[in-house]
Amino acid sequence: MAEIRGEKVSFSKRDIVPLHDLPSAQAEDPIIVHCPAPRSMLRAFAKVFVALFILAFLSIGGIILSVETGSVDSVLSSQAQQALERALGPRYQARIGSTAIRFSSGLRLSLVAQDVDITDSESGQHLSRARSIGMALDPVALLTGRVSIATLEANGMELDTALLPKGQAFDIAQLRIDAIPALLENAFGDLDRLSQTFQRSGTEEIDLSDIAIRLPPRDDGKPRTINLSELSLVPDGEGGYTLDGDVAFNGQVAELALAATAVDGRINNFSARLDGFDIGPLLEQFDNEGLMHQGLNVKTGINIAAARGAENEKPGLDLSFALGNGELYIGGEAQPVSGGVVNAHYDFDGKAVLVDNSNLQFGRTTLPIQAKILDNDKGFDLSVHLPNAAAVADAGGEEPVTFDLKADGTFDRTTREINVPSLYVSSQLGNMAGSLKVHFGQGSPEISFGGQIPKMEATAVKQLWPFWMAHKARPWVIANLFGGTVRNGSIAVFIPAGRMCGPNCPLELAASELQIKFDVENTRLNVAGDIPPLRDAYAHFELVGEKIDVTVSKATSFFPSNRSLELENSRFSIADVYDKPLMADLDLNVKGSADSIAELASFQPINALRDTEFQPGDFSGNVTAHAKLRVGLLKSQSPPDPVWTADLALNDVSLARPISNRKVSSVNGSLKLNNETLHLLGKGRIDDVAMNIDFTQPIRKTSTAGRKLVLNAVLEPGQIAKLAPELSSVLGGTTLLEIDSTDPDRQDVKLDLSNASMVLPGLGWTKGVGVKANASFSMETVNGRTSIHDLAFKGDGFGAAGDLAFDKSGLISANFSRFQLSPQDDYAISVSAAKRSYTVNINGKSADLRPIIAKLRNSDSGPSGASAGTAQSGDLGSLNIKADLDRVYGFNDEALSNVTASVGVRDGKVRSVDFKGVSGRGQAVVAQTTNQGEGGTINLTSSDAGAFARFTNLYTRIRGGLLNLVMTTSNGTSWSGSLDLRNFAVLNEAKLQDIVATPSGQDGRSLNAAVRRNIDVSSEKFQRGFARVVVVNGVVALENGVVRGEQIGATFQGVLKDQNGNIDMTGTFMPAYGLNRLFGELPFIGIFLGNGRDRGLLGITFKLTGPTATPRLQINPLSLIAPGVFRQIFEFQ
Secondary structure, eight states: OHHHHTSOOOOOGGGOOOGGGSHHHHHTSOOOOOOOSSOOHHHHHHHHHHHHHHHHHHHHHHHHHHHHHTTTHHHHHHHHHHHHHHHHOTTEEEEEEEEEEEEOGGGOEEEEEEEEEEEETTTOOEEEEEEEEEEEEOHHHHHTTOOOEEEEEEEEEEEEGGGSOOOOOOOGGGOOGGGHHHHHHHHHHHHHHHHHHHHHHTOOEEEEEEEEEEEOOOTTSOOEEEEEEEEEEEEOSSSOEEEEEEEEETTEEEEEEEEEEEETTEEEEEEEEEEEEEOHHHHOEEOTTSOEEEEEEOEEEEEEEEEOOOSSSOOEEEEEEEEOSEEEEETTEEEEEOEEEEEEEEETTTTEEEEEEEEEEETTEEEEEEEEEEEOSSEEEEEEEEEEEEEOOGGGTOOOEEEEEEEEEEEETTTTEEEEEEEEEEETTEEEEEEEEEEOOSSSOEEEEEEEEEEEEHHHHHHHSOTTTTTTTHHHHHHHEESSEEEEEEEEEEEOTTOOOOTTSOOOOOTTTEEEEEEEEEEEEOOSTTOOOEEEEEEEEEEETTEEEEEEEEEEEEOTTSOEEEEEEEEEEESOTTSSSOEEEEEEEEEEEHHHHHHHHHSTTTOTTTTSSOOGGGEEEEEEEEEEEEEESOGGGOOOOOEEEEEEEEEEEEESSOBTTBOEEEEEEEEEEESSEEEEEEEEEETTEEEEEEEEEEOSTTOOSOOEEEEEEEEOHHHHHHHOGGGTTTEEEOEEEEEEOSSTTEEEEEEEOTTEEEEETTTTEEEOTTOOEEEEEEEEEETTEEEEEEEEEEETTEEEEEEEEEETTEEEEEEEEEEESSTTOEEEEEEEEETTEEEEEEEEEEEEOHHHHHHHHHHTSSHHHHHHHHHHHHHHOEEEEEEEEEEEEOSTTOEEEEEEEEEEEETTEEEEEEEEEEOTTSOEEEEEEEEETTEEEEEEEESOHHHHHHHTTSOSSEESOEEEEEEEESSSSOEEEEEEEEEEEEESOHHHHHHHHSOBTTTTBOHHHHTTSOOOOSEEEEEEEEEEEEEETTEEEEEEEEEEESSEEEEEEEEEEOTTSEEEEEEEEEESHHHHTHHHHSTTHHHHHTOSTTOOSSOEEEEEEEESSSOEEEEOGGGGTSOGGGGGGGSOO
């Protein structure tokens, strides 16, 4: 009993009464009976009455005691469970944890059942579970055999709707509009029966609290539950009743109110109101990533008002559906919902459903709604009108478009198809005509829509484009197409049945299912990234299935710099609008100035100039370009980096900024670019020299491609002077040049010198045109220092190999491991420089000095040679040359061995000479200088004058002899001195033979005839030759010259070589010189007969003129007969 008394029993507030009012409390009060003293009939009756009263009291008390003590609870619980199972049927099983019955206030019996579970027999899943269900019964009614439930309470109840038996679904297609009054009357009949039930049962109130109704879970498995926190149904005592309470769904509390009023026991009005109900969880669908695919996240309000009607009152049925702020999702795309209300009512006279005074607001889009539904023979007639509606695509930032929409169609209940053959949209900006068919069957319906837009402003097309139609393409059009006029527009949409199958079954329409096409003119089209938009564009737009194609026939792009580009026959396409990341392909054909093309390339996502030193303004000329670009459109999808290529046709393009310190201009050719590199192949001018250009350059710091610059040119002398002025005096003719600058710090140079002439001015070496030769070297510049490595100069019998280094101030060093200007050359040269002081070291086996000797001889021939030599020496600054050679070769097969030499030049003047060598006959050749301030003396001696003369190609007929040449200068430019030859011979000198054999005089006799013998001059020995030598400004003059031999002698004087390389000398030739000279030695008479010292009685005067190398000999015939001093009369002047 203690356990039973300890049970928790829940009652309503009205059942909570003071304990002293309970019958059990009153039963324990003392009973006082006053009995009269005498016994009588009345007393006996009283005793019987008292006994009966006591018996009744004890019986009632026993009943009350049994109820209050819980003696009947277990029996009652078992009976209640059996009764509940019989009511549920065999599919469900019931279990009641416990029951309790007690008396409440007003002597009512309170029946409480706790832990009531109803489960599915097969699965064992709980259909419902209640913490407690209580009711208050009228005991008096029970005694009469009638059950009267005064109040009913349910608390902590859970109901799983998924386990409820499935009823037959309501088929709206079978509904007739004119049947709505009968359906309304049936509904009022049901309300009447509910009212009568209340009246019969005597129920005063039904209270429900903490009730959870479990709906089928969401697609992602999350539960959905409607909670009824407080809900009370109270009859009004006149046949009507009210229902009030709070309903919580998705954490949001809504207010529920229903009311039914009755007249004469008959319900005549009914109203229902649900405010603030969140319908989102009922409609929402999520994809695998947990994102909303479909749903309506708003709070709604529903109002239903129905009037039954009477004789003098018309029936009425009104429905109002209101929306709050939220979002509408279709296919994963969100549309803001700003509110709205749909008011519908039934027209009992016209037997139609009418919708009026309604509107829906989606953001700034407002849709006033008017609709009408009527019966026809096959189903319904449908009419929808949106008068004075306003559409806005918020992402476009444009003003709303006002329009009217009218749609008239039918619904065929047999084919279950909605057919709207006439759908018209009209506005001041253009019109659209279309048709719509919706066929309902298994799964999602089949939808067909077609529309035609003859002409409409582009802004209206964007605003009127429903957010759910082709929703992948719509955002791009709204964000990137502005202004202009759309023409020849067509829309064709076909969605097969069953295709809209949920969030994990995306609606991706194929080419045969989605086609939107139109022409647009005079519009603005955004491209990609920071590239300025295309303006005044004429384009054709196509959305076919998953692919977007925009073909631009012509457009102009204007840049912030006031530059512009013309674009034509270009395309913008998206291969798959359903793909992620969303990628676009651009195929652009543009033409314009080079600086405009460069500016286009500088914008994101191309940004080709980012890692270069160039700016758009550095380019000039004209360019026609074909560019392809693949770029991601949505940064939120983390697309890959853009990929692009461009082919440019360059026409007279020039660069204001030099490349590798070279001016580039007038480039014509092809330039190909991509993300990594640019490749230029064409012709242009480098430093105003025409060249073929093959240039590859990485344009990103991260590029893996290598740099390459190959220049090919045919250089003429004038062009060489532009590229390398220092070589203008070296190269002539035509030179083929190839420069490879793959490494930006190094240039690999190749020269084909076969058709070039070469002159080394300081060495006197030349190469003629047609002599094959080539050169190659690598040149690099680091910190202003230019180094030439691996120099290889090759030709037939000549060449060089070595390295050079120089900077802006001049040569730093040179090292030639091989230097060969003729086949006999085999030596090395090293040059070092310090503050314009140069030291040249020459070492090797042999050297051919003939070019140098010829140069030295020719440089004295005129002012140009002399000045050139002086200028070059001046450019070199201080020059010290040291040579150590085993053998040096000269002219006429002569050579010197064991040659050592040291030459010093300062300020263009030779300051020191120390030359030593040995002739082929073992005779020494020595040349030395002695300096005296700005002047000095050079002394040349040789024990084999003939070999030295032949070596230097001064004179080839001399043999032997001792040579001593002493020249002195005071300023380094004018020289004077003496030449002394002793004990030498002259062989086979033709000019001597001409002198003695040439007829002269009046009688035509020769010198041989005069002396009556043939003078043999084929091999003539001389004891001495002497002359004073003067060199001034390149002119070599001989004074007081004399040659004395055993048979002949001669005197001479004049210019040996002038500035033009000519000779002008006169002299006297004397045969039998020893005998002839005796007359000159006689006293007094020798003055007349010998004509002075070193002259004789008999002789002939001569003159040499013309080129020094090939002089013309003239003989004065009268001088032969004039003896001694009289011969001077006939000498040449």
